[in-house]
Amino acid sequence: MSALVAEELERLHQLIAWSFPPGLSPESVAGEACVWCDVPCDDTAVDLSTLGPLRACATCYAGQLVWLVSWYDWNGHVDACTPCQQGRVCHVGRGRRVLHLLTTGLARKQPPLCTGCQGPLHDDEPALPFVWTGQSSEHLGYGHTRCLLRRATSR
Ligand SMILES: [Zn+2]
Ligand SMILES: [Zn+2]
Ligand SMILES: [Zn+2]
Known part of the structure; x- marks a missing residue:
């Protein structure tokens, strides 16, 4: 931590x-x-x-904070973890994802959607944190690992 x-x-x-x-x-x-x-x-x-x-x-401010901190914890792990990046089994990555998604309700966020296909992230599908840059700021989001890999290779 x-x-x-x-x-x-x-x-x-x-x-x-x-x-x-x-x-x-x-x-x-x-x-x-x-x-x-x-x-x-x-x-x-x-x-x-x-x-x-x-x-x-x-209460709401703390909810936002715990959502952000847990997102960055998950993202920090994925950045350094090859199995996570390749969509293979990683229990650490899995644990950080579960912890982060537990904060969705606290932060009053919508259920997570994939940035690539706009579909829901089901528990059994490999997914990664993903950041995209909007007009004025960065937005923290998610994607199915398969959608993000496709994006990366088509660049
Ligand atoms: Zn409030
Ligand atoms: Zn990992
Ligand atoms: Zn997707």
Whole structure:
């Protein structure tokens, strides 16, 4: 487990600040309710942005954080693991994937979809973390190993 230094927390905070869901309520836009769960903000709410008053409740913020940290843990393993990259059996990779996907609900994310084929990631299908760059920021996602391998070889 790597230490979360201030710099790392700041980077994660930036990612969280830009990942709030679409369709905010008027209360959320005004910073009076959490952007994720719409619960009225209290003293423990976290300021998300210097551009507006958006805030998250402590529970939702922690959910986002654990989602990101577990995604990076999984991704860090895959980066250094040949069996994972080739879609072969790897219990460490499997464990990190399971741990990460357990946080989907905490982070109020949709069930994971493959970036390549847009299909769901079934438990018995090899899958990898995958990052794609959008208009303004990076998006952390997933892909079936077979879809990502096809992508890599057709480049
Ligand atoms: Zn909340
Ligand atoms: Zn592995
Ligand atoms: Zn796929």
